[in-house]
Amino acid sequence: MNKVVKKEITVLEDILGSNKKIASEIRKKLEERGILTINLMSSPGAGKTTLLEAIAERLKPHSRMAVVEGDIETERDAERIRAKGIPAWQITTGGACHLEAKMLAKIFPQIPETLDFLFIENVGNLVCPASYDLGENLRCVLLSSPEGDDKPKKYPKAFISSHCLIITKADLVPLVPFDPEKAKKEALELNPKLKVFVVSALTGAGVDDLVEYFRSELLKLKKADA
Amino acid sequence: MHELSIIASLFDILLEKAKEQNAKKIVRVVLKVGRLSGAIPDFLESSFDIYKKDTLAEEATLEVTAVPLKVRCAPCGTETIKDDYIFVCPACGSTDLKIVEGTELLLEKIELEV
Numbered sequence: 577m578n579k580v581v582k583k584e585i586t587v588l589e590d591i592l593g594s595n596k597k598i599a600s601e602i603r604k605k606l607e608e609r610g611i612l613t614i615n616l617m618s619s620p621g622a623g624k625t626t627l628l629e630a631i632a633e634r635l636k637p638h639s640r641m642a643v644v645e646g647d648i649e650t651e652r653d654a655e656r657i658r659a660k661g662i663p664a665w666q667i668t669t670g671g672a673c674h675l676e677a678k679m680l681a682k683i684f685p686q687i688p689e690t691l692d693f694l695f696i697e698n699v700g701n702l703v704c705p706a707s708y709d710l711g712e713n714l715r716c717v718l719l720s721s722p723e724g725d726d727k728p729k730k731y732p733k734a735f736i737s738s739h740c741l742i743i744t745k746a747d748l749v750p751l752v753p754f755d756p757e758k759a760k761k762e763a764l765e766l767n768p769k770l771k772v773f774v775v776s777a778l779t780g781a782g783v784d785d786l787v788e789y790f791r792s793e794l795l796k797l798k799k800a801d802a
Numbered sequence: 803m804h805e806l807s808i809i810a811s812l813f814d815i816l817l818e819k820a821k822e823q824n825a826k827k828i829v830r831v832v833l834k835v836g837r838l839s840g841a842i843p844d845f846l847e848s849s850f851d852i853y854k855k856d857t858l859a860e861e862a863t864l865e866v867t868a869v870p871l872k873v874r875c876a877p878c879g880t881e882t883i884k885d886d887y888i889f890v891c892p893a894c895g896s897t898d899l900k901i902v903e904g905t906e907l908l909l910e911k912i913e914l915e916v
Contacts, residue, residue, distance in 0.1 A: 580915055581915065581916050582829065582913060582914070582915055582916075583823065583825075583913070583914050583915075583916050584830075584911055584912070584913045584914075585819065585823065585911060585912055585913075585914065586910070586911045587815070587819060587909045587910065587911055587912060588908060588909070588910060588911075589815055589908065589909045590906070590907065590908060590909075591808055591811050591812045591815065591833070591907045591908065591909055592808065592811055592907055593815075594811060594814065595811070672804070672807065673803060673804055674804055674807075676807070703803075703804075703840065704803065704804035704807075704840065706840055707804065707808075707839070707840035707841070707907075729887055732838065732887050733838055733840050736838065736887075765887065765888045765889060765890070766887050766888075766889060767889065768889055768897035768898075
């Protein structure tokens with residue numbers, strides 16, 4: 577009879593290490609091409625696609641941008657971006673609540689070598705996307721005014737892991753119980769380094785400042801690369 | 803709720819380690835899960851129980867050690883456990899804090915039958 581031998585092994589391995597490895601490879605390749613990659617995260621309906629449309633109108637005359645869209649189902653968002661004359665790829669996760677680096681790696685060969693900005697619109701969800709590095713340089717979390725100014729502390733990881741907070745639907749602030757200063761204060765308590773922008777994609781308010789921020793970050797990347 | 807995705811990644815590592823050791827069974831799996839890892843221990847446990855069926859870990863138990871969020875103040879070096887998510891140093895008031903623990907999602911150890 578075979579004797580049962582038990583053996584304990586210490587592993588100490590990051591469970592999401594393989595995602596981080598793929599993400600690092602993607603980031604390196606994109607940086608070598610001088611492309612600034614921006615991961616947009618928010619709950620569904622915060623206005624990620626509408627903001628991207630407004631950004632596209634401002635960036636398109638001077639810069640080359642492309643968009644990767646993440647959704648559970650449908651090509652709708654990619655179609656909206658393509659209608660602005662911007663190349664866009666849709667990743668449908670078929671149920672998964674977030675994008676992972678390996679999903680991006682699959683479409684990576686289709687991304688043009690000569691680009692300035694690559695935007696990744698994550699699946700609408702303020703929780704799970706925050707755990708997955710996609711190889712971005714900048715992570716932006718969107719919070720729309722109708723969602724309420726108490727959200728940062730309820731979903732801390734999204735705000736702690738981001739570089740930039742974009743408060744959207746500023747045009748609705750007079751109509752809804754949302755205090756932009758309170759939202760800002762909560763978010764900055766979580767992450768004092770957050771850059772905060774208050775925008776309305778509908779009226780265009782604040783969008784120029786945001787685009788200027790992206791341009792300055794691209795310049796930093798190109799300088800660091802040179 | 804992405805714990806099933808996390809468990810799928812965990813099993814990639816578990817099965818590889820078991821193969822390396824020529825293990826007959828995986829009997830115990832120990833994880834370290836940070837407060838700010840984005841994963842919830844209860845959901846990890848239920849996802850593990852779903853995923854382990856028909857694998858070498860079918861009879862394995864999962865132990866999750868929760869790790870609180872610990873920060874260190876860059877200017878004064880004070881270490882604090884942050885439950886309130888207010889990133890201000892209680893000793894000197896600085897907001898220049900570095901997270902030292904609490905974001906990890908680690909496979910710490912496994913026990914195998916070889």
